[in-house]
Structure formats: structure tokens, C-alpha cells
Amino acid sequence: MVNGWRRRRLHAALLLLAAMIALAVLAPWLATHDPHRAVPEEQLVPPSTGHYFGTDLLGRDVFSRTLYGGRRTLGVALLTALIALGPGLAIGVAAGYGERWLDASLMMLMDALLAFPSLILALALIALLGSGTVQVALAVGIAGIPSYARVTRAAVIQARSLPFVEAARALGAGPRAILWRHVIPTAAPPLLAFAGVTLSWALLNGAALMFLGYGGDIAAPEWGVMLADGRAAFRNAPWVALAPGVALSATVLAINLLAGGLAEHPADG
Amino acid sequence: MGKFILQRVGAALAVAWIALSVAFVVLRALPGDAVDATLTRAGASPAEVAARRRSLGLADPLWQQYAAYLGGIARGDLGESLVTGQPVVQMIGQNLGPTAALAGSALLVGVTLGLALGLVAGLAPRRVPRWLAEGAAALALSMPVYWTATLAIYVFTVVLAVLPGVGGGDPRHLILPAAVLGFHTAGSIAQVTARSIRRTAAQDFVRTARAKGLGEADVADHILRVGLLPVIAVIALQLGFLLGGTVVTESIFVRRGLGRLLLMAIDNRDFPVIQSLVTLTALTYSLIHALADVLYALADPRVRVEG
Numbered sequence: 001m002v003n004g005w006r007r008r009r010l011h012a013a014l015l016l017l018a019a020m021i022a023l024a025v026l027a028p029w030l031a032t033h034d035p036h037r038a039v040p041e042e043q044l045v046p047p048s049t050g051h052y053f054g055t056d057l058l059g060r061d062v063f064s065r066t067l068y069g070g071r072r073t074l075g076v077a078l079l080t081a082l083i084a085l086g087p088g089l090a091i092g093v094a095a096g097y098g099e100r101w102l103d104a105s106l107m108m109l110m111d112a113l114l115a116f117p118s119l120i121l122a123l124a125l126i127a128l129l130g131s132g133t134v135q136v137a138l139a140v141g142i143a144g145i146p147s148y149a150r151v152t153r154a155a156v157i158q159a160r161s162l163p164f165v166e167a168a169r170a171l172g173a174g175p176r177a178i179l180w181r182h183v184i185p186t187a188a189p190p191l192l193a194f195a196g197v198t199l200s201w202a203l204l205n206g207a208a209l210m211f212l213g214y215g216g217d218i219a220a221p222e223w224g225v226m227l228a229d230g231r232a233a234f235r236n237a238p239w240v241a242l243a244p245g246v247a248l249s250a251t252v253l254a255i256n257l258l259a260g261g262l263a264e265h266p267a268d269g
Numbered sequence: 270m271g272k273f274i275l276q277r278v279g280a281a282l283a284v285a286w287i288a289l290s291v292a293f294v295v296l297r298a299l300p301g302d303a304v305d306a307t308l309t310r311a312g313a314s315p316a317e318v319a320a321r322r323r324s325l326g327l328a329d330p331l332w333q334q335y336a337a338y339l340g341g342i343a344r345g346d347l348g349e350s351l352v353t354g355q356p357v358v359q360m361i362g363q364n365l366g367p368t369a370a371l372a373g374s375a376l377l378v379g380v381t382l383g384l385a386l387g388l389v390a391g392l393a394p395r396r397v398p399r400w401l402a403e404g405a406a407a408l409a410l411s412m413p414v415y416w417t418a419t420l421a422i423y424v425f426t427v428v429l430a431v432l433p434g435v436g437g438g439d440p441r442h443l444i445l446p447a448a449v450l451g452f453h454t455a456g457s458i459a460q461v462t463a464r465s466i467r468r469t470a471a472q473d474f475v476r477t478a479r480a481k482g483l484g485e486a487d488v489a490d491h492i493l494r495v496g497l498l499p500v501i502a503v504i505a506l507q508l509g510f511l512l513g514g515t516v517v518t519e520s521i522f523v524r525r526g527l528g529r530l531l532l533m534a535i536d537n538r539d540f541p542v543i544q545s546l547v548t549l550t551a552l553t554y555s556l557i558h559a560l561a562d563v564l565y566a567l568a569d570p571r572v573r574v575e576g
Contacts, residue, residue, distance in 0.1 A: 112287035115551040119513025120531075124296065124547045127535045204413050208517055211415045212532065224415070231419045231521060238423050245416035253411035 006261070013257035020251045024070030033061035035068040035221045044237040054239040056229050066243040069221035073207055073248065076137050076222075080202035083141025084148055085195055091145070092152020097160065097179055107153065110146040118143040119205055126209060132216040136209045143205075144198055151194045155187035162186065189262060196259025200252045207248060223248045274563050281559035288551040293338055296544045308351065347545040352537045357545045360530060368526035371446055371518065372511050378451025379458060379511070380504060386455060387462025391470075391496070392489060402459065409456030414514055418449045418521040435523040446522045450514050454507050461503040462496075469496035498569050505561030512550050 023030065032052070039059035047054040053062035095106040113121065118140075125139035159165060165182045173181075209215065210224030211231075218225055223244040230241020308318045322328050325348070326337055341347060347357040383406075390402035425445060426434035433442050469475065469492050478491050516528035527546060534542035 108284075108287060109291075111284045112291055115284055115288040115555045116547060117509035117512040117550060117554055119510075119516065120547060120550050123516065123531060123535060124292075124543060127538060127540070127543050128295065200411070207413060208415060211413075212517070212520060214535075224413075227413070227416050227419070231415070234419050234423050235427055238420075238427075241416060241419050245413070245420070248416065249408070249412040252413075253407060256407065256411055 009257060010261040013254045013261070016250060017254035017258065020070065020247065020254065021074065023067055023247075024074050027064075027067035027071060031061075031064035031067050033064040035060065035065045036219065044233060044240070046237070047239050053243040054237065056226075056237075056240045057233045062226070062240060062243050065221040065226060066223070066247055069223045069226055069244060070247060070251075072133070072220060072222040073203065073210075073224065074251070076133060076206045076210075077199060077203040079134075079137040080141040080144070080206050081195070081199045083137060084144030084198050084202065088145045088148025089152050089191070091149040093156055093179070093184075095149065096153040096156030097175075097183065103153070106149070110149050113143075113146040114150070116143075118147075118201075119208065122205060122209060126214050131214045136206055136215055140202055140205045140209065144202065148194065148198055152187070152191060155190045156183055159183045159186035193259045193262035196255050196262065200255040200259070203248065203252050203255070270566070273566055277559045277562050277566075278556075281555045285552050285555045288555070289339070289342065289548050290335075292544055292548050292551070293335060296540055296547070342548070348541040350534075350542050351539050357542055360542065361527065361545065361549065364525060364527050364530045367524055368515055368519070368528060370443060371450065371524065371526065372508075372515050374443055374447035375450035375454055375511055375514070375518075376504075376508070378447055379454025379507060382451060383455035383458025384462055384500070386459035387466065387500075390459060390463035391466030392492075403463070406456050406459035406463070409453050410460070412453075414449065414453050414517050415521060417452065418446070418518060421445050421449050422522075435521075442522075442524070446518045446524065450511065450518050453514065454511055457503055457507055457510075458500065462500050465499045466492060466496040498565065501561055501565050501568065505558050508557055509554055512554065 037060065039055070042051075042055050042059040043057060045051055045055040045059070051061050051063065053066065055061055056065070091106055091110065095103040095110075116124070121143040122139040125142055126135060129135040129139060160178075160183055165178060165186070168178055168182055207222070207224030207227070210222050211228045213228065215222060215225060218228075226244035227241050227248070230238075230244065233240050308321055313321065326334055329337070345358060347361070349356050350360060353360075386402040386406050390399050390406065393399045393402070422434040422445065425432040432445055433439060434445060436442055472495075475488060475492055478488050483491075515526065516531060518524070519526045519528035520532060527549075531543065531546045533539075534546070
């Protein structure tokens with residue numbers, strides 16, 4: 001089923017993701033400069049041995065800011081994903097396993113939320129909640145609940161109607177035991193894969209709101225904020241946006257490849 | 270078929286109505302204080318704020334506000350901006366054109382590029398072109414729009430100096446933003462196309478077609494007729510990404526449009542404008558979904574039977 005090439009691709013993705021997380025965690029030991037310290041006489045210095053990725057408009061070291069930025073970006077994305085996955089999972093299981101009226105009313109509400117494009121919904125929530133790091137995680141996370149609820153419901157219904165689950169019911173197993181012992185383990189792989197998709201989506205959309213300036217503290221290093229700094233200085237200093245852009249894209253790519261690997265089908269090449 | 274269309278459009282309208290009501294409850298009923306804050310910040314005295322609240326209907330009972338809100342939408346009256354006092358319909362009318370042009374051309378780029386990459390990734394007999402197409406799709410899904418846009422502006426306006434970057438007006442200003450947004454729209458379309466083609470190619474009827482001696486071109490025709498169906502659904506889904514993407518793209522390319530109008534309204538906490546834009550997007554998006562479902566049913570009779 002899993003051929004050599006596909007396994008190598010998964011290993012490479014896992015390694016890349018582990019490296020990105022390690023760089024963020026080890027930022028205090030790896031950074032060459034204080035990520036907050038602005039040195040006015042070192043504005044927009046091109047990449048050199050003194051500043052590996054150059055400096056930004058305020059003379060801050062881009063290399064060190066990218067390392068520290070990973071902490072905030074990855075942290076916000078993780079929080080966002082948890083906000084989307086927890087309620088999404090609960091609603092999906094309740095709808096897929098509960099009474100008919102519960103399923104119908106929950107899915108009606110989820111469909112109504114899905115009628116808003118997710119980034120637009122997140123922006124509307126920002127208008128209500130105001131700017132800030134936690135607000136961004138909440139806004140993007142809430143906007144992600146309906147998709148995860150829908151996917152969970154579909155997986156639960158599919159698992160529930162499998163012959164061996166029906167056999168367990170015929171043998172007299174209680175609904176609770178069937179749910180925990182049979183339905184949830186069977187539904188887990190697609191749910192895990194979609195959790196990965198949710199995480200990469202949380203990274204891109206969270207950093208998008210940061211880029212647009214809704215993250216609160218714009219001096220603290222964060223990849224979306226750094227891309228906004230890079231956008232402001234790109235004409236004279238294209239390097240400012242380079243490192244945070246590569247870091248964000250590499251992390252999302254690694255998560256996408258892992259999620260894709262979990263959801264693969266024998267016919268996929 | 271007529272019954273199916275009626276059912277589907279009816280369901281879309283029902284979902285849109287609930288979405289409008291959710292938007293009403295969340296954005297109008299809750300932030301009454303935000304309206305006060307906006308007006309106070311704009312320099313209104315408490316008496317003026319109270320008078321303005323009455324004229325906006327915010328002092329009425331909630332069900333009356335709700336009825337007025339739905340009636341307004343039906344008449345095409347979306348209220349007026351808290352900041353400028355301009356009718357929201359007028360503001361939307363002034364900004365709809367550039368956004369529609371951007372979203373429309375990005376969709377065109379996205380569908381063309383997505384189908385092309387998906388066909389290469391799914392059908393190409395050699396490995397290298399397949400890998401290149403898959404790689405391009407993976408990059409389109411992993412790179413943030415707000416980074417590729419900056420890169421594209423740098424390459425095409427600073428290094429090569431062949432295209433205008435930021436601003437609007439001239440049709441040439443549409444090329445870069447539409448290309449960037451279209452590239453990212455193409456990612457999912459390409460992946461779904463490639464996957465669907467591969468799964469179709471592994472089915473028995475394809476083996477039968479080969480076994481009875483059909484040429485590869487005829488076999489590909491058999492595969493595509495079935496394999497391209499799911500692409501309709503993903504194109505409709507990508508429209509949601511596209512509508513969100515115009516906000517970011519307009520901001521980076523400093524283009525006039527609904528996205529910038531929305532960002533400005535959020536900064537000013539101008540709730541009538543935010544609410545109208547959000548409901549307008551939801552209405553558009555659900556109607557397009559219904560349209561995609563109808564197209565799908567027209568193209569694939571199995572959908573109608575299983576209903």
C-alpha cells in the first residue's frame with residue numbers, strides 16, 4: 001500500500017515539521033540578536049555574516065525575529081486549531097450519533113455558518129472581539145468549527161453503518177460502548193487527517209489576520225507581522241519578507257503533506 | 270429535474286436566511302455599545318448619540334428591528350454608514366466593480382491553471398511532469414497569498430519592470446493581483462482533479478475499455494467524463510477562498526474594492542457596513558453553491574436519483 005517513494009515523502013515532511021518546531025522552541029539559544037532591539041544605524045542591512053537574513057526597517061535582526069516569530073505563530077495556530085477542533089468534534093459526534101432532530105438542527109446552524117467564507121467570518125468576529133493575539137485565535141478558530149463538525153458527522157455516520165458496528169449493536173452493546181469502542185476508533189484516521197488540514201489552515205488564516213494588523217502588539221515578532229513589515233520595505237529590501245515567508249510556507253507544506261499522507265487512497269500515485 | 274432545482278434553491282435560501290439571522294443577532298443585537306462608542310469617538314454628544322440610536326431604530330424592540338432589517342434587505346436598503354452617513358448600498362455599488370473584476374479574472378486563472386495542473390498530474394505518462402504539476406499545486410496551497418503577492422510585485426515591477434504593481438484604474442493593474450489570487454485558487458482544483466482522475470482510472474470500466482482495444486485518447490475521454498465531475502464542487506468551494514482572498518489581495522495591491530471597504534469598516538467599527546458586506550458575501554456564496562449542485566445534477570444523473 002505505502003510504497004517507498006510515498007514513505008520517503010512522509011518522512012521528509014515529518015522531519016521538516018520537527019525542524020520548524022525545534023527552531024521555534026530553541027529560539028533563545030539559536031538567536032544571534034535580541035529580536036526586539038531596534039538599531040537605527042543598522043536599518044535595512046542586506047544579508048551578511050553579521051545578520052544572516054539582513055535587518056528590517058527598524059534595524060532589527062530578521063534571523064532572530066524569524067526564530068522567535070515561530071513561537072508566536074505556531075502557538076497561535078495550535079490554540080486556533082484546538083478552538084476549532086474541540087467544539088467541532090463534539091458537535092459532529094452529537095449530530096452523527098444523536099437523535100434526528102438534534103442532527104437536523106445542529107447541521108442547519110453549521111450550514112448557516114458555512115455560508116460565510118471562513119476568512120470573512122473571522123474578520124467579522126474580529127470586528128466584534130477587537131484586535132489581539134487571543135482574539136485572532138478565537139476568530140479564526142470559531143470560523144473553523146462548522147467544517148470540522150461536518151467532517152466529523154460524516155465520518156461518524158459512515159463508521160456507525162459498518163457491518164461490524166451493526167453486529168455489535170445486534171449483540172446488545174450499549175450506545176456508549178459502541179461509540180467509544182467502535183465508532184470513534186474507526187472514524188479516527190479521516191478526522192486526524194482533517195485536523196492536519198485545519199492546523200495548516202489555522203496557520204495561514206491566523207497569520208493573515210496578523211498581517212492585516214489585527215494581532216495587537218505589532219512590535220513582537222510573528223511571521224504574519226514580519227511579512228507586513230516586509231511588504232512595507234520590499235522595494236529596497238526584499239530580504240525582510242524572505243525568511244518569514246519561507247518559514248511559514250515550509251511549515252504549512254509539511255503539515256499538508258502529512259495530512260495528505262493520512263488520507264491517501266491506494267489509487268493515489 | 271425542475272423539482273430538484275426548486276429543492277436546492279429553496280434549501281440555499283433557507284440557509285441564507287438563517288445566516289442573515291445569525292449575522293443580525295451577532296452583529297446588530299449584541300454590539301449596541303459599539304455603536305455608541307463609534308458615535309462618541311466621532312465626536313457626538315450623549316444627546317446626539319441617543320437621537321441617532323432612535324433614528325437608527327436601535328431603541329425599538331428586537332423583533333421590530335429584525336423585521337425592519339429583513340424588509341430593508343428585501344427592498345435593497347441596507348442602512349447607512351455610522352461614520353460617513355452614506356447609504357451602504359451606494360458604498361457597495363461604488364466598490365463592487367473592481368472586486369468583481371478581480372474575483373472573476375482570478376477564478377478564470379484558477380480554473381484554467383488548476384485543470385491544466387490536475388490533468389498533467391493525473392494523466393501524464395512520465396514522472397517528471399507529474400511531479401512538477403503536483404509540486405506547483407502543493408506550493409499554491411502552502412504559500413500565503415500575502416507573501417506571494419509581495420514577491421510578485423517585487424519581481425514584476427522592480428526587477429523586470431514590466432507590469433504596474435499597486436494601485437488601480439488601468440486594466441493592466443488587474444494582471445498581477447488576478448494572477449497571484451488565481452495561482453492560489455488553482456491549488457485545490459489541481460489536487461482534486463488529479464486525485465479524481467487517478468481514482469477513476471483505477472476503476473473496472475477503464476480496464477474494460479482498454480481490454481476491448483480502445484486507443485489511449487478514447488480511454489482518456491472515458492476517464493475524464495467521470496473524473497472531472499467532482500471538480501464542479503471544488504470550484505464552488507474555492508469561491509469562498511476567493512472571496513476571502515480578495516480582501517487580502519486588495520489590501521496588498523492597494524486596490525479599491527469591497528475588501529478594502531470591509532477592512533476600513535472593521536477599523537472604524539462601522540457595523541452597518543460590516544453587516545451588509547458579510548451578509549452579501551454569504552448570500553452570493555450560498556446561491557453559487559446551489560448553482561453548482563444543480564450543474565452537478567445536470568452533468569451526473571446519479572445525483573438526481575440518489576437525491
